[in-house]
Amino acid sequence: MSEKIDQIVEDLKTLTLLEASELVTKIEETFGVDASAAASGGVVMAAAPAVVEEVEEKTEFNLMLDEVPADKKIAVLKVVRSLTGLGLKEAKELVESAPKQIQEGLGKDAAEEAKKQIEAAGGKASLT
Incomplete structure (x- = not known):
């Protein structure tokens, strides 16, 4: 190798990880290449930047009563009343009309x- 290349390699050895990452980004931008393609042995022209889709976490939920076994109706009815504040008749109708x-x-x-x-x-x- 030439003396110039040896000097560049020595300079690269002193870079921090952050600096090395910035260097890779700068080389990709300057020369229009993709550094990840170098690992596979080829040089690829830079593609359009990938769109990062943010997944928004759901913050509001609806509670569905799916099924009530006949032998558990009274216990579930009590819970439904405590959760909803409904009267006995309304809660009973709700429980019996599940889902x-x-x-x-x-x-x-x-x-x-x-x-x-x-x-x-x-x-x-x-x-849901």
């Missing part, structure tokens, strides 16, 4: 807790 939405727009923790309560009483619930 049915019980609550909407709940936060993640509140929705999961309500689901656990229904399941502990013997019903089947889901979050």
Whole structure:
């Protein structure tokens, strides 16, 4: 190797990881190449920048009462009443008409807790 190349290699050895990353980015931009393609042995012209799609975490949930076994109806009815504040008649109609939405727009923790309560009483619930 030439003395110039040897000097460049020695300079590269002193770079921090951050500096090395910045160098790779600068080389890619300057020469229009993709450094990841070098590992496969070829040089590829730089493609359009990839669009990073942000996945937004769901923050509001609806609580669905999916199924109530006949022998667990009273226990589930009590839980539904405590969650919704409905009277006995309204809660009974709701439980008997499962699958049915019980609550909407709940936060993640509140929705999961309500689901656990229904399941502990013997019903089947889901979050949508």
